[in-house]
Amino acid sequence: MKNKLTLGKTFFVLIVAAFTTGMGNGSVFGAAVMCAVGRGPYDNWGGWGAEAFDPSTFSGFVDWMMLVFGLAFAIITGLAMSKHGEIESRGDNTAW
Amino acid sequence: MGFQQYRFGAAAIGLMFGFSMCITLLGPSNDFRSGVSTWVGLDKQLSLGRVIGFSYEDPLVIGDGKPVTVILDKDPKTGATYDPPIRAYVYEPGIKFSPGVNHNELLGPGVMELSLNTGKIGQADMSNGAVFTIAQGEFNGEEVDYIVNQTAVSGWQPGQVLKAAGDENHRYVGKGKTIFITEGCWWCHTLLPEQTQDWQFFGAPPFLGDMNGEMPTAFGSDRKAPDLLHVAARNSSREWMTMHFFNPRLVQPNSIMPRFDYLWGKTDINGKSIDYKKWRSDYTAYVNGQSIYPPEVPEPARDSEVRALMDWVLTSLR
Amino acid sequence: MLMKYLFAKNDEIPAGSATIFFGFSSIFWFVVGTGLGSFNAAKLAFPDWVTGTELFAFGHMRQVHVLAVILGWISMAFGMTMMYMTPALGNTKLWSEKLGLWTVFMWNVGLSLGLILLWMGITAGREYSDLIWPIDLVVIFGVLLPLGINVWMTIAHRRTQGIYITNWFFGACIFMLMIVFLVGNSPELFNLTGLTEAYLTFWFAHNVLGLWITPVAAAIAYYTIPKLTGNPLYSHRIGHLHFWAIIAFYSTPASHHLMSAPLPEWLKSFASVEGVLILIPAVAFVANILLTMKGKWSMFVENIETKFSITGVLLAIPLNMQGGFQQTRAINWYVHGTGWIVAHAHLALLGMSSFLEAAAVYFGLQSVLRRKLYSLTLANLHYWFFIIGFCIYWISMTIAGLIQGAGKIYEVPYIDVVVAEHPYMIARWAGGTMVFTGNVIWLYNMWMTAREGTIVPAGRYAHELAYER
Numbered sequence: 001m002k003n004k005l006t007l008g009k010t011f012f013v014l015i016v017a018a019f020t021t022g023m024g025n026g027s028v029f030g031a032a033v034m035c036a037v038g039r040g041p042y043d044n045w046g047g048w049g050a051e052a053f054d055p056s057t058f059s060g061f062v063d064w065m066m067l068v069f070g071l072a073f074a075i076i077t078g079l080a081m082s083k084h085g086e087i088e089s090r091g092d093n094t095a096w
Numbered sequence: 097m098g099f100q101q102y103r104f105g106a107a108a109i110g111l112m113f114g115f116s117m118c119i120t121l122l123g124p125s126n127d128f129r130s131g132v133s134t135w136v137g138l139d140k141q142l143s144l145g146r147v148i149g150f151s152y153e154d155p156l157v158i159g160d161g162k163p164v165t166v167i168l169d170k171d172p173k174t175g176a177t178y179d180p181p182i183r184a185y186v187y188e189p190g191i192k193f194s195p196g197v198n199h200n201e202l203l204g205p206g207v208m209e210l211s212l213n214t215g216k217i218g219q220a221d222m223s224n225g226a227v228f229t230i231a232q233g234e235f236n237g238e239e240v241d242y243i244v245n246q247t248a249v250s251g252w253q254p255g256q257v258l259k260a261a262g263d264e265n266h267r268y269v270g271k272g273k274t275i276f277i278t279e280g281c282w283w284c285h286t287l288l289p290e291q292t293q294d295w296q297f298f299g300a301p302p303f304l305g306d307m308n309g310e311m312p313t314a315f316g317s318d319r320k321a322p323d324l325l326h327v328a329a330r331n332s333s334r335e336w337m338t339m340h341f342f343n344p345r346l347v348q349p350n351s352i353m354p355r356f357d358y359l360w361g362k363t364d365i366n367g368k369s370i371d372y373k374k375w376r377s378d379y380t381a382y383v384n385g386q387s388i389y390p391p392e393v394p395e396p397a398r399d400s401e402v403r404a405l406m407d408w409v410l411t412s413l414r
Numbered sequence: 415m416l417m418k419y420l421f422a423k424n425d426e427i428p429a430g431s432a433t434i435f436f437g438f439s440s441i442f443w444f445v446v447g448t449g450l451g452s453f454n455a456a457k458l459a460f461p462d463w464v465t466g467t468e469l470f471a472f473g474h475m476r477q478v479h480v481l482a483v484i485l486g487w488i489s490m491a492f493g494m495t496m497m498y499m500t501p502a503l504g505n506t507k508l509w510s511e512k513l514g515l516w517t518v519f520m521w522n523v524g525l526s527l528g529l530i531l532l533w534m535g536i537t538a539g540r541e542y543s544d545l546i547w548p549i550d551l552v553v554i555f556g557v558l559l560p561l562g563i564n565v566w567m568t569i570a571h572r573r574t575q576g577i578y579i580t581n582w583f584f585g586a587c588i589f590m591l592m593i594v595f596l597v598g599n600s601p602e603l604f605n606l607t608g609l610t611e612a613y614l615t616f617w618f619a620h621n622v623l624g625l626w627i628t629p630v631a632a633a634i635a636y637y638t639i640p641k642l643t644g645n646p647l648y649s650h651r652i653g654h655l656h657f658w659a660i661i662a663f664y665s666t667p668a669s670h671h672l673m674s675a676p677l678p679e680w681l682k683s684f685a686s687v688e689g690v691l692i693l694i695p696a697v698a699f700v701a702n703i704l705l706t707m708k709g710k711w712s713m714f715v716e717n718i719e720t721k722f723s724i725t726g727v728l729l730a731i732p733l734n735m736q737g738g739f740q741q742t743r744a745i746n747w748y749v750h751g752t753g754w755i756v757a758h759a760h761l762a763l764l765g766m767s768s769f770l771e772a773a774a775v776y777f778g779l780q781s782v783l784r785r786k787l788y789s790l791t792l793a794n795l796h797y798w799f800f801i802i803g804f805c806i807y808w809i810s811m812t813i814a815g816l817i818q819g820a821g822k823i824y825e826v827p828y829i830d831v832v833v834a835e836h837p838y839m840i841a842r843w844a845g846g847t848m849v850f851t852g853n854v855i856w857l858y859n860m861w862m863t864a865r866e867g868t869i870v871p872a873g874r875y876a877h878e879l880a881y882e883r
Contacts, residue, residue: 102577105577105582108658108661109586109589109590109661112658112661112662112665113590113593113661113665116662116665116666117593117597117665119666119684120617120665120666120668120669120681120685121597121617123678123680123681124613124669124677124678124681125610127677127678127681128608128609128610128613131608131609137608141607146605147605147607148539149537149538149539149540149546149602150536150537150538150546150547150602155536156536157535157536157537195605195607202607202608277537277539278473278474278535278536278537278539279468279471279473279474279535280471280472280473280474280476280477281473282539283472283473283476283477284472286751288674288675288751289674290673290674290747290750290751290822291673291674293747293822293823293825294674294822296825297825297827297828301674301675301676302675302676303676304609304676306676307607307608307609307612308607308608308609309607309608310607310608310611311601311605311606311607311608311611312538312539312540312601312611312612312615313608313609313611313612313615314539314540315612315672315675316541316751317541317616317671317751317755318751318755318756319751319752319818320458320753320832321828321832322828344461345461345462348829350829350832350833351461351829351832352458352459352461352832352836352839353461354457354461354465354471354472354473355461355462355465355466356471357466358466358467358468358471372466376466
């Protein structure tokens with residue numbers, strides 16, 4: 001049997017399902033960090049690398065956190081899936 | 097043997113769920129009961145009546161069976177002037193009283209005793225109607241506001257008070273909140289400034305006792321627009337609101353609020369029928385730069401829904 | 415057809431009829447609900463789109479969308495799964511097929527009536543319990559009670575010794591939902607007022623989510639994943655940990671919805687702590703299901719039902735991470751009342767829950783009809799429209815919520831926030847419309863399956879045949 005869980009086959013599932021999952025976790029982490037560091041004065045805090053007075057960039061930091069977490073989650077899931085595919089292709093269930 | 101386990105399981109579910117209900121329902125009920133009605137709370141319940149939304153007296157939810165709030169600048173019986181004017185809550189015969197009048201314990205300790213003994217709310221009779229006002233008194237050294245049944249205390253009759261005040265001083269607050277509920281204003285505008293960060297724009301959050309006897313409270317949860325709890329304190333212009341309700345883009349080009357022009361009904365204040373089609377095409381021309389001024393917004397009729405809505409906003413949300 | 419069976423003798427009704435009617439009703443309401451959602455979203459993005467009539471005003475339609483999805487799609491999909499999973503897990507047949515059909519009938523009639531009244535503006539004015547109290551009574555005694563009786567009696571007449579975890583959830587959740595409906599609507603029934611009313615509104619709202627929508631969806635996954643993969647559930651003990659943790663912790667955190675109301679402080683703190691404890695059942699559930707998949711992960715990319723199910727389970731991870739932490743005072747301070755919460759609610763209902771139910775409806779209708787899916791391509795199209803649409807919706811609303819939160823804390827004039835949010839409102843509408851399109855495809859696909867799907871031979875499962883020509 002050949003590996004059914006190659007990156008080519010899982011790619012889009014990972015992009016969507018795992019990436020979103022990661023982004024959800026990243027949003028919580030990002031918001032928590034923002035609450036922790038973001039209570040400073042208004043002038044000098046608009047998220048890291050973002051303008052302070054522009055409401056549309058306030059979320060900048062969390063957006064980044066969501067992307068990083070999403071990417072991490074997609075990579076982790078992708079690695080795990082290809083590993084699973086390898087084991088499943090051997091038809092060997094003793095290796096768990 | 098197995099059966100016994102499931103019996104135990106079912107009992108455990110019941111016990112655990114019952115226990116959590118004790119904590120989350122019985123627990124706070126003591127705290128709720130200790131809430132002493134504030135002036136805001138009394139004003140709200142007296143002006144809104146028994147219940148807003150679907151009910152026996154208002155099955156179609158159009159604002160039937162609600163009291164009328166009137167602004168009085170002189171005593172309708174003696175003619176003595178009030179400065180500043182006071183609010184009287186007129187319940188015509190057959191209109192159901194607000195919850196606190198019949199269930200006095202809702203008013204909270206102190207307010208209840210004063211309202212019963214000094215305010216004589218126990219003598220209010222639905223079949224004859226009644227007029228209430230709010231007065232200030234002292235109970236056990238604490239200053240509290242309480243309800244006065246002016247029909248029993250000063251002999252004011254509902255019809256007489258309504259006539260003495262005149263239509264320009266009537267405020268259809270109960271009907272207005274009904275419109276607020278049915279039109280779903282509260283899906284975007286909350287009535288709950290938050291305790292930590294809303295002070296600057298939206299004012300103070302409500303206190304315990306600010307909503308005794310109010311139903312429904314319609315706090316809202318999803319804020320897509322400014323909080324309205326104290327909106328009349330920020331902007332009390334009826335002209336601005338008339339334009340804003342008719343088409344919010346007239347006063348705030350970036351607003352995403354829907355147009356509520358249909359609340360005007362068929363005719364304006366002079367009984368002239370409103371030509372919505374023409375208004376919209378004129379407005380489109382204005383938006384496209386073909387005319388310099390937007391078309392005039394018709395002045396709402398006295399019994400229109402939008403008048404009641406503005407009455408509520410301007411009277412209650414201060 | 416439904417009319418004929420309503421008055422037939424119980425024995426003459428073919429087994430599975432209730433499942434089929436429940437299944438198609440639920441898909442129909444899903445189409446209606448998401449269609450309304452897409453229309454509403456369009457109005458938020460383009461406020462002058464359809465304007466000037468009371469009937470199509472946003473405030474008249476928003477609650478219809480919410481309740482059509484919760485009581486129509488999600489709850490009816492639950493009803494459908496209960497009609498076929500409960501007997502299957504008890505190795506018996508449904509206690510009363512006729513009662514099941516009456517339940518579908520009452521449900522559709524009651525819900526249609528309630529939603530039409532709501533649309534007209536005849537409302538109780540309480541979020542999530544908008545339905546007026548006569549309709550609430552119909553829901554409790556005309557729908558939930560017969561559904562409960564059917565499920566409880568089927569469990570009681572089971573021919574297995576144990577009760578599987580799914581049936582524990584089904585039986586307990588219907589019971590708790592009935593209590594929640596009664597207590598939550600008591601302000602309307604007994605004219606309770608003031609803070610009591612406000613609190614009970616959210617007591618109801620939270621418990622419908624926490625004791626009905628998420629746990630029953632999880633219970634469905636406990637059936638579908640082992641059934642589809644052929645693997646036994648990884649651990650029944652962890653399953654029970656999940657179940658008892660839900661009963662113990664998740665019936666209490668209602669007041670975290672009202673962190674800024676003048677509720678007693680002890681209650682808010684208590685609710686906040688209990689809310690974090692959702693992580694216990696959540697981790698138990700996700701771990702249990704993902705470990706059950708061992709050796710069968712290839713089905714995640716190859717089998718449509720598994721794809722739906724596992725996506726739902728994966729979405730339970732961010733759902734519970736957000737849910738557990740956003741209601742703590744620190745984060746709630748930032749996100750309360752913003753689009754973040756809207757995104758989170760859709761993550762629970764449209765993400766986690768709906769994906770699990772879609773899998774169960776796909777699987778259940780095929781196995782009860784004994785017909786193979788009409789078109790796998792259309793099913794895949796449904797999946798991709800659904801997941802991509804959902805992701806667009808969820809990401810845009812989360813970001814919009816963060817903008818709103820920042821605007822709130824830094825006290826930016828509100829209109830600036832509205833302007834900044836506008837692109838995300840358009841994205842939200844696009845995402846919602848994709849989900850709606852996917853569901854239209856699904857309804858067509860399921861309808862054609864019932865009429866023209868290949869008959870599944872006895873002794874086989876429909877999903878096993880999916881790739882056989």
